[in-house]
Amino acid sequence: MTTATPKSKAAKAVKTHKSLTIDVKSADITEIDTPALVVNLFRGVKKPGGATGAVDQALGGLITDLIKDGEIKGGAGETTLIHTLGKIKPSRVLVVGLGPQDKFDSQVVRRVSAEVVRFLRRKGISKATTIAHGAGIGGLDPQASGQAIAEGAHLGLYKFGIYLTKEDNSTNEFEKLTVVEQDKDRAMAIAAGVKLGSTSAQASIIARNMVNEPANHMTPSRMAEAAQKVASEQGLGIEIMDNVHMKEMGMGAFMGVAQGTNEPAKLIILRYDGDPANPENNLGLIGKGITFDTGGISLKPPGGMEAMKGDMAGGASVIAAMQIIGQNKPKINVLAVIAATENMPGASAQRPGDVVRAMNGKTIEVINTDAEGRLVLADALCYAREQGITRLVDVATLTGAMVTTLGKACTGVMGNDDTLVQQIIDAGKKTGEKFWELPMFDEYKDLIKSDVADMKNTGGRQAGSITAALLLAEFVDGAAWVHLDIAGTSTSDRASGYLVKGATGVPVRTLAQLATDLAEAGAPKKSKSKTKAK
Ligand code: BES
Ligand code: MN
Ligand code: ZN
Numbered sequence: 001m002t003t004a005t006p007k008s009k010a011a012k013a014v015k016t017h018k019s020l021t022i023d024v025k026s027a028d029i030t031e032i033d034t035p036a037l038v039v040n041l042f043r044g045v046k047k048p049g050g051a052t053g054a055v056d057q058a059l060g061g062l063i064t065d066l067i068k069d070g071e072i073k074g075g076a077g078e079t080t081l082i083h084t085l086g087k088i089k090p091s092r093v094l095v096v097g098l099g100p101q102d103k104f105d106s107q108v109v110r111r112v113s114a115e116v117v118r119f120l121r122r123k124g125i126s127k128a129t130t131i132a133h134g135a136g137i138g139g140l141d142p143q144a145s146g147q148a149i150a151e152g153a154h155l156g157l158y159k160f161g162i163y164l165t166k167e168d169n170s171t172n173e174f175e176k177l178t179v180v181e182q183d184k185d186r187a188m189a190i191a192a193g194v195k196l197g198s199t200s201a202q203a204s205i206i207a208r209n210m211v212n213e214p215a216n217h218m219t220p221s222r223m224a225e226a227a228q229k230v231a232s233e234q235g236l237g238i239e240i241m242d243n244v245h246m247k248e249m250g251m252g253a254f255m256g257v258a259q260g261t262n263e264p265a266k267l268i269i270l271r272y273d274g275d276p277a278n279p280e281n282n283l284g285l286i287g288k289g290i291t292f293d294t295g296g297i298s299l300k301p302p303g304g305m306e307a308m309k310g311d312m313a314g315g316a317s318v319i320a321a322m323q324i325i326g327q328n329k330p331k332i333n334v335l336a337v338i339a340a341t342e343n344m345p346g347a348s349a350q351r352p353g354d355v356v357r358a359m360n361g362k363t364i365e366v367i368n369t370d371a372e373g374r375l376v377l378a379d380a381l382c383y384a385r386e387q388g389i390t391r392l393v394d395v396a397t398l399t400g401a402m403v404t405t406l407g408k409a410c411t412g413v414m415g416n417d418d419t420l421v422q423q424i425i426d427a428g429k430k431t432g433e434k435f436w437e438l439p440m441f442d443e444y445k446d447l448i449k450s451d452v453a454d455m456k457n458t459g460g461r462q463a464g465s466i467t468a469a470l471l472l473a474e475f476v477d478g479a480a481w482v483h484l485d486i487a488g489t490s491t492s493d494r495a496s497g498y499l500v501k502g503a504t505g506v507p508v509r510t511l512a513q514l515a516t517d518l519a520e521a522g523a524p525k526k527s528k529s530k531t532k533a534k
Contacts, residue, residue, distance in 0.1 A: 114156025146193025234326025260349025289315030401464030
């Protein structure tokens with residue numbers, strides 16, 4: 001028997017909010033007919049130059065006066081709305097602070113762009129025109145500026161409201177942002193950036209939606225449907241494996257978790273062949289897709305358990321990243337493998353003390369059924385290796401210990417290959433998603449030694465995130481591998497910058513950036529020199 005997962009009626013009855021359009025125009029900013037013109041200012045600037053200077057002049061030095069009065073300081077995200085009273089074409093000017101110039105980068109633009117559109121939405125203003133933040137004295141190239149503006153605006157306006165049956169009249173929708181740049185070539189570069197940024201933000205939103213969906217809707221089957229949609233839109237290969245097939249394949253670790261629920265488990269496989277002539281030029285993206293984690297027989301306490309609807313964030317990120325990869329078409333082969341199931345304490349659930357055998361033959365003693373993520377990932381990693389993948393990145397809301405260690409500011413990274421670890425961290429510097437490496441010293445390995453099996457699935461209270469990663473390392477069979485623990489970063493508890501409360505979409509954009517960076521670096525050298533000793 002399978003639990004019914006009806007398509008939501010609420011989702012259909014309520015109008016989904018209009019999506020934002022961003023266009024790029026080449027024009028003189030003081031001559032644009034717009035409800036709001038957005039200009040910017042670095043902190044500490046006494047007399048604005050560039051586009052902001054031109055507007056200041058047209059307004060008779062009003063911005064300079066407000067700086068002198070201390071009303072405008074230029075702190076990052078500071079917003080000052082000025083009514084122009086017919087002095088220039090735009091009816092309002094919004095001055096946004098960029099913060100100190102030495103701390104300025106594309107991440108500031110993402111944040112500022114989000115704060116601006118949310119500010120305008122609160123004011124009931126639905127259209128605005130902006131200059132390309134940072135493309136002047138900020139030193140960003142125009143394309144990077146356009147991309148960051150688009151990412152910030154789309155991600156910052158995001159709301160998950162499909163189950164609210166009453167219309168939210170407190171805010172209007174923000175519908176249209178126009179970026180102006182006088183120079184035609186620079187305008188073209190900005191437009192290219194806006195396109196890239198919109199693609200990546202919309203993919204992050206796919207992941208956010210999947211994570212925010214309650215578990216009675218976002219079942220493993222629904223995850224498979226979401227992957228199917230990405231595959232059809234992007235022309236990717238797709239295969240969905242069911243329980244019977246997975247048992248045949250010997251995925252005993254994954255199936256041990258899946259046996260406690262009536263909801264069919266799915267192994268979701270997406271394939272992008274960006275370099276078919278060079279199979280060694282590959283990347284495997286592996287995602288934990290626990291659509292609800294009760295803990296199983298080692299049941300979690302009730303307080304806050306509802307957050308465990310988001311225990312499929314790794315899988316959702318991998319599916320969403322494939323959407324960007326399919327669109328941007330980097331020259332690399334990418335295989336995505338998502339292990340999706342519920343972790344439930346059903347009558348046939350696995351018990352503490354059970355021993356399971358993964359696809360590679362290794363055995364695991366299940367000490368705690370709540371340490372289920374590493375079990376499903378073990379088989380997903382084996383599967384990717386069997387498919388010939390030699391460079392692996394897994395993404396998982398794996399341990400509560402990760403939230404204790406690094407909080408919500410950055411994702412924990414562990415791995416067996418310094419180059420790949422650094423490539424993830426570097427990709428994150430470009431996307432604004434932060435990563436921090438934790439050690440994988442051999443000393444920690446003792447913690448997961450078992451008397452009855454090759455290893456046990458928990459290492460006790462010490463170094464919880466590291467022992468989880470050390471178990472995963474047993475299933476990568478010599479491949480270069482990195483593990484991303486997004487237990488903290490996959491959700492946010494408040495709106496800040498381009499994040500809103502709920503799912504963040506981390507690390508979708510970084511996974512796609514990594515694929516691009518690896519494609520540009522070319523296929524890895526055959527000699528596996530950089531792989532750390534076991
Ligand atoms: N999904 C949880 C980890 C988690 C906790 C993610 C909080 C996001 C927020 C994972 O399956 C889990 O339950 N881990 C256990 C492992 C323990 C039993 C060794 C944990 O962290 O408590
Ligand atoms: Mn768990
Ligand atoms: Zn879990």
